[in-house]
Amino acid sequence: MKSTTKLVALAALICAPSAWAAPVFTTFEAVSLGAAGLTPTVDAFRAAISGPRREINWDGVPDARADPNALPADFFNATSPRGVVFSTPGTGFLVSANAGLPTPTLFGFGSDFAAFSAQRLFTAVDSNITDVRFYEPGTLNPATTSAFGVVFTDVEVADLTQLEFFDAADVLIYSRYVQPGGNQGFSFLGATVNDGSVGRVRITAGLNTISANGQLGNPNDDVVVMDDFIYAEPTRTHDVPEPSGLALAGLTLMGALIGSLRRRGKSVRQSDDTFNMRP
Secondary structure (H helix, E strand, O other): OHHHHHHHHHHHHHHOHHHOOOOEEEEEEEEEOOHHHHHHHHHHHHHHOOOOEEEEOOOOOOHHHOOOOOOOOOHHHHHOOOOEEEEOOOOEEEEOEOOOOOOOEHHHOOOOOOOOOOOOOEEEEOOOEEEEEEEOOOOOOEEEEOEEEEEEEOOOOOOOOEEEEEOOOOOEEEEEEOOOOOOOOEEEEEEEEEOOOEOEEEEEOEOOOEEEOOEEOOOOOOEOEEEEEEEEOOEEOOOOOOOOHHHHHHHHHHHHHHHHHHHHHHHHHHHHHHHHOOO
8 A cells, every 4th residue: 555655646746847847047137327337247148048039129119109109018019029018007108208309308307217228218107017928929829938137227226126927827936126226327137947937027117106207106216217128039838738758757657557556446346255255
């Protein structure tokens, strides 16, 4: 009986995905008062991405989709297909205006923000939260990525701005706070993942909010906005993944074990019948 129990435990261990594969994250982070000081870490993150990567620096967004006009949440999957769709508890998204336009640059906060890659920045409106979901570029097929990173500007308070990574089942698998880079400074946080994938990233940018150009949600809390997004090419997810070789081995072992237990049970019943036939 003890050997049977051990076999059942072994088969269950082999068949359980969490028993052999947990996501392993490698973090890349840096702060700098200038773009040049942040670039080596950003480049190292780019180099760590295996396979194709995507980048959004906001500078190609047309004026008609920039401040004071809203950026459509699916702009970078429908208009410029890069496999991401945004959502927020707020009222929408803004990309800052370029110099020479009627709307002031940097959301009207030129003494707080700076551009890592000139000259547009990005923010949610009336919220400090941006959710990024991944799709097979140009389609509505859900996808996952193996790396994601963001350049922030004006992170002044610790333990407020953060990235949270969720898997395809929307389970939180990694989170980390962004290091403060100071007023008009830059902060970068990115992570690559092995033995796992990311279906959604939640970005919490500071504690304050931007309501419109030059208008904050309140005059006190830290306000943070974003520049470059860098991530691995989103790849399509499947509802029923292919079983790995180890999982197949576990299923085979489980099948053999069930067959053995059935034969053993039949043998026991036959012995009992024989015993009961005795006078």
